[in-house]
Amino acid sequence: MTIQQIQDEIIDEFALFDSKEDKYNYIIELGKKLPPYPEKYRTEDYIVKGCQSKVWIKPEVRDSKIYFYGDSDSTLVKGIVSLLLRVLSGQLLQEVASADLYFIDRIGLRQMLSMNRSNGLASMIKQLKLYALAYQAAETLK
């Protein structure tokens, strides 16, 4: 599925919830289902700066596609990581680097988060795209 198709799918899923609480509960469920993060990558190198809770993101590239592992010490943030990875993990480098993540506003994610946490979300997205951009640049050089 393309980045756009997955985002539309998420928007449809969230359309079922009308309260903040229901959305939170769904995000928590997603967080709990996130595949385990490889312990050897639980280091300072993979921490996303600018988040109030701890967030780890580890990228891997195969055949011009980028895959991510992610984790957080906050269950809610873990759920958000899981949403971002569902959209971006396994996509082409260039697609990730230039992705327009419109689903975030459409599901009201920013409104669900406090200002501090919203800044953390922005840091996460920036980091995911930066990884893609860096690998893309490296491939071009080859």
Next chain:
Amino acid sequence: MFDVEAIRRQFPILHQQINGKPLIYFDNAATSQKPRQVLEALMHYYTTMNANVHRGIHTLAEKATEAFEATREAVAKMINAPSKEQVVFTRGTTESINLVAATYGRAFLRQGEEIIISAMEHHSNIVPWQMICQEKGAVLKVIPINQAGELLLEEYEKMLSPRTRLVAVMHVSNALGTVNPIAEIVRLAHQQGAVVLVDGAQAAPHYAIDVQALDVDFYVFSAHKMYGPTGIGILYGKRHLLEAMPPYMGGGEMIKEVTFQQTTYNDIPYKFEAGTPNISDAVAMKAAVEFVQQTGFQTIAAHESQLLAYATQTIADIDGIRIIGTAKEKASVLSFVIDGVHPMDVGMLLDAKGIAVRTGHHCAMPLMNYFGIAGTVRASFAVYNTKEEIDVFAKELRKVAHALR
């Protein structure tokens, strides 16, 4: 007979819905809500007497000055200060501490001397002392605490010596609720000739403070945590100390005479009140003083202590919960962590239910390090909170803990 519903009616902000639920405000240690009297005092000031204080000769300036000074007098009476000149208006607790560090510290602290603080202090009672110690080559010492969150007084006693210049401790801990034995701390410090500053930000909303009985040298607090406006606070000091201290900021009001060669300074308290003060909030602070006095500190403390006991007991059996701060003497602060759960997640999920709590390190990172945690969830209660609110809080917290674990 204490009627909490009658009290609640005086607080307009409490009667609203947050995320579709009735607001439950348990973030009182951060700032309390304001009763109607305080809001009306602000409105009354601006609609009837707004003018600059002290130097005007017209009627409004007279009225504004009278109202401004009336608050000083009311605060002096509330804390049993020997005179109203010993009550200095500041922006709040933080500014009061910085004022003493910058003036008393700059004038009297010598290289190699020591300042003692405690392990449970708020950053605002740590950083100003660190700054002045660095500037002066003085040493900052820290009174350790036990796992309950109580000061180790015997360690403190050992730390004291003729080198101790100043002791700065909080009366009540914002993160743990611990009530510290101030009179004893002061007595021991005075034996060594040290002066004592007490951060009363978390005590002033709950207890009748008697600065003379405590024999403190400096006592500082904010209006906004005791039902008053933000941006106005108090520095009480002993007369001989305030008189010996150099001014804090230069400007209008703090002078007697200015020439380009030399300036002579005004008397206390004006020496420390450069520039146009926060007149409106100072005036409205009197309404807050009257509110706590009319309600009665005994009534306030008794009600809050019932709430604390009830809340502590009601959430105690939640899976994985650990109360942080279990001192024998506690004010109405309930700080806790739940194993495997991020405090911020708890705060956000409770907010979805209309419940306001604080999460994080509570501006006491060294204290959090001591307990080996990054932060806690903190519910703090005021005179307008109810048992029914605690029931809702406990029920929702139980659900939240279950969902997150």
